Amino acid sequence: MSVLVVLLLSLAVDAQMYGSLQSPNFPDPYPRETVLRWNVSVPDGFQIKLYFSHFDLEPSYLCEYDYVKVEAEGEVLALFCGREETDTEAVPAQQIITSPRNSLSLLFSSDFSNEERYSGFMAHYSAVDVDECSEPPDEDLLCDHFCHNYIGGYYCSCRHGYLLHSDNRTCRVECSDGVFMERSGVLSSVDFPSPYPKSSECWYRIEVDPGFRLLLQFDPRFDVEDHPDVSCPYDHVRITAGSRQFGPFCGDRPPGEIQTDSNVVSVFFHSDNSGENRGWRLTYTSTGSKCLAPDTPPNALLTPVQSEYSFKDHILFTCSPGYTLLKDGESLDHYQMDCQSDGSWSSSPPRCQKTDSGRRRSSLSSLLTNHSPD
Helix, strand or coil, X not given: CCCCCCEEEEEEECCCCEEEEECCCCCCCCCCCEEEEEEEECCCCEEEEXXXXXXXXXXXXXXXXXXXEEEECCEEEEEECCCCCXXXXXXXXXXXXXXXXXXXXXXXEECCCCCCCCCEEEXXXXXXXXXXXXXXXXXXXXXXXXXXXXXXXXXXXXXXXXXXXXXXXXXXXXXXXXXXXXXXXEEECCCCCCCCCCCEEEEEEXXXXXXXXXXXXXXXXXXXXXXXXXXXXXXXXXXXXXXXXXEEECECCCCCCEECCCCEEEEEEEECCCCCCCECEEEEEEEECEEECCCCCCCEEEECCCCEEECCCEEEEEECCCEEEEECCEEECCEEEEECCCCCECCCCCEEEECHHHHHHHHHHHHHHHCCCC
């Protein structure tokens, strides 16, 4: 009684740029009850192209008997058997098989009997460069701005004004040196309303004179990456004014008007390494403390005339003709008062006194009238 032994081998073919695989004893008939697997790999940045120059295996329904199976990453890329194509079996013919990445395996299996003599197969493989820029194998490998392919790999670069992140694909910006000192202005995420840079942290500082309070208003086109279940885990805007904090803000609805009650505001914006959201823009204005219009002394003129004044506003006092402006015993042509940060005026109003020449003319006129001839 003879015992048939199955030949089970697994061969590794590593880091070869090209080569050939063939059935045992090729071109003589291959042995029965044999299982042989070739694991082929090439360097990273390449794929494998495989084709058969000769193929002659026992035909069977759905390749149940003898077959060649090509696999990669747990998926079957091809299953071949027979001598010519039929409805129930497939031969490789001129077909070229391409691996999704840099490895594949080829499995040859023969059963216990063959009705005829079959010569087996001859297969050839070669490494081909992957153009990651035109067909990225993984979405995470996409470059933010520019992708450059080379044999065996690729690299990313950024537009002017951007820096390549340590992940070597994301383009970030340096945006933490902006100080806004005008009493009103506009600031926004970089490139607004185009998508803002990824992997960036931006600090903006608004600082106006003490006595002013900053008011912030966001543009309606607010668009910052958010999450349906967690509050702003990815990108967000956060505002600090004195001891108060506002935010974080994200999503597609702008925050309402923010009255900070402070003359110094910090705006912080954080973005992660994904997303294509358009960002934000805000307009800031400053309002000062209010001073009520002072009482106007008799015979005095006030410029400008308003019912209410703001911090840093000033008013000018002068006197009507025939009167002299006096303040703290000093005669002046005009006198200025300033609205202060606490809502009070810098001093009390001056007074207007009738000039001496006016009094002398009045006395002389009276004297002449009393001594006129009858």
